[in-house]
Amino acid sequence: GAGVSQTPSNKVTEKGKYVELRCDPISGHTALYWYRQSLGQGPEFLIYFQGTGAADDSGLPNDRFFAVRPEGSVSTLKIQRTERGDSAVYLCASSPTGGSSPLHFGNGTRLTVT
């Protein structure tokens, strides 16, 4: 079956612009996670959804970052007024129930802010 799909795979934007990153999880997975990863580092937790609600958004670095999952499936990560420091690979993962069930990652969106 289809895995986790993330679009776009690459995004180049100018400093100050707004971007949206999309994640389409595995069908039926209730848990959805967003991470970001910089070169040479492990994935950094951003936000976790259980169904439609954000169960934990403690990893969002500031109020420029926002994520939604209105119907409990597709999620969109939104970044306002992008900064060069936002450049990273943004990874989305889903799992059947969250917690101890394995994460299935998408291929990521490589965001470059110039």
Place this chain on the structure above:
Amino acid sequence: RKEVEQDPGPFNVPEGATVAFNCTYSNSASQSFFWYRQDCRKEPKLLMSVYSSGNEDGRFTAQLNRASQYISLLIRDSKLSDSATYLCVVNFKAAGNKLTFGGGTRVLVKP
């Protein structure tokens, strides 16, 4: 102190040798533990879960030491294809289902 810490390496390992490395975690209430593998410019993939009594999957052995708050991964008879970054993942009970990654340990297996 980071919640989950790993030696970044790289661990340079001769083909056929054994390599082991640890991951320490700061929260004693941690509930679930995993090892993920990440190849260069690829997404992380689950290697194995770590159970309290320790567990083995082929050439890979994972162990948990709750008293000292670390987990370990041992790779026997290393293959060239084992070259990757190994990420430790911890689910902190107090943080709900938030899964926290370590920075990864890079392993390079050489002929």
